Amino acid sequence: MLTDDQMQELADQVVEVLRNIYDPEIPVNIYDLGLIYDLKVSDHGEVEILMTLTSPNCPVAETLPTEVQEKVRTLDVVTDVKVQITFDPPWHKDMMSEEAKLELGIF
Template sequence: MEIELNSPFAAELVKAQTALMQVIDPELYVNIVDLGLVYGVDFTNEAKVKVTMTLSTPGCPMGDAITGGVKNALETVFPGREIEVNIVWEPRWNYHMITDEGKAQMGLE
């Protein structure tokens, strides 16, 4: 999840990113931002926060918990706005999407 500082929604994006870092993938024990699961957050609709994200594997039994966690986290920081979570499978998540911080947390090489 990359944030461009000249984006008109930079402040919201930082707020969203901080909130989403509280959502942990219970299988991998790393937050979903550092895992690279969050592809983007859209604030163009004032009544809505639209998250585009993926899961590490389709049919993951933890998928429901993770998407619920995303809604919980964003409802807390953006009260009154509808939270929409759009799961996509393209691009397919792979290990190269994990940030350096995420890799360090997982003890990867």
Template sequence: MTADLAPDMAAALSEVIDPELGLSVVDIGLIYGAETTAQGGLRIVMTTTTRGCPATGLLVEAVRERALASGLAASVEVELTYDPPWTPDRMRV
């Protein structure tokens, strides 16, 4: 998966702010990709800046809720991965 998101997806997820860095999960490069499932739902793959990040649960739930609230899909699954590990060169800012 790539970090190239559809504009509406990027706009919706840009509203999710990482509490540590104060930047959006899209700008930080935490969103690895998104795809529509065979059932018409949405699968988002994301990471955090480090394993064991205390904000992991908050970020995953915020991404899921924001995607649902934006009407992008009726169901949203967020998959957390650390492969590949996040590095600062993923940042867009």
């Protein structure tokens, strides 16, 4: 079982993994793009990610969640990864981090 500190460290590692996955249409990682709505880590190393896509018709709707699952699963302490897609609330550019908005020239 993981301690609270280890769970926080794992959550931080998961965020770093997510920051290395990019939306193919927008040159910003999916975390700063605001596609990750929730991230939970259990004391058994299970990771649950609630995410969205920029639109329901996103061309990577089939592959992006699988990529997230596979890359997060590579972390040593992770025992299971569940990725759930939601469109509630719908993604909007205001969900992007300030850094992402600056990178894309959105003010």
